[in-house]
Amino acid sequence: MIKKLFKEVKKSFPELKIKMLPGRANSFMVSRPFGDKIYYNKKKFGQYKFSDTAIKGIIAHELAHKTQAKKANIFEKTKILLNQKFSIFNNLKEEMKIEREADKIVIKRGYGKELIQFYKEIEIKVKDKKFIQKKKKSHLSIKEIKKLMK
Numbered sequence: 830m831i832k833k834l835f836k837e838v839k840k841s842f843p844e845l846k847i848k849m850l851p852g853r854a855n856s857f858m859v860s861r862p863f864g865d866k867i868y869y870n871k872k873k874f875g876q877y878k879f880s881d882t883a884i885k886g887i888i889a890h891e892l893a894h895k896t897q898a899k900k901a902n903i904f905e906k907t908k909i910l911l912n913q914k915f916s917i918f919n920n921l922k923e924e925m926k927i928e929r930e931a932d933k934i935v936i937k938r939g940y941g942k943e944l945i946q947f948y949k950e951i952e953i954k955v956k957d958k959k960f961i962q963k964k965k966k967s968h969l970s971i972k973e974i975k976k977l978m979k
Contacts, residue, residue: 831869834884841938842892845899849888860891862898862906867891877954879947886940886947893934897927924967932969933977941978945971 835849847860851871860867867888874884898906909927935944948964948971955961969977 830881831874831884831888834881835867835888838885838888838940839892841889841940842896845892845895847892847895858887858891860894860898862894862901862909867895877950879950879954882943883947883950886935886943886945889935889938889940889943890931890947893931893938894927896934897931921966928967929969932974936974936977941974945974948974 832849839845839847847865847867849867849869852868856870857873857877858867858869879887898909901909912924932944935941948968951964952961
């Protein structure tokens with residue numbers, strides 16, 4: 830199911846040559862700045878039973894990160910990778926910049942409604958309050974997404 834949704838959403842990111850594979854994701858999905866793969870956590874998707882609309886939202890968000898990585902220089906990519914792996918540069922301001930830019934790319938590609946649905950479902954289904962608070966701080970709010978969709 831996820832791979833089918835991935836193929837559908839990927840059509841809005843034709844410049845990317847990306848594959849989606851299960852595994853290697855601590856969160857729901859992860860994309861590294863190097864390489865051509867996005868990994869999804871099969872267990873978490875089974876556990877939380879997100880709607881297809883919400884899944885499209887997170888897929889678009891991860892594809893947006895790949896779009897960002899394509900434009901980044903080697904230093905920026907290395908910094909992102911080290912932060913993902915080891916939290917070396919754990920800087921909320923930098924993370925906010927990256928995540929909010931990714932959300933804006935998602936909106937521009939036509940998946941704002943899906944992103945909103947994913948964020949709504951996270952708030953309802955995920956019981957990890959720390960995770961939810963971090964997402965709320967680093968990503969666009971639902972209100973901000975709606976405003977940018979107009």
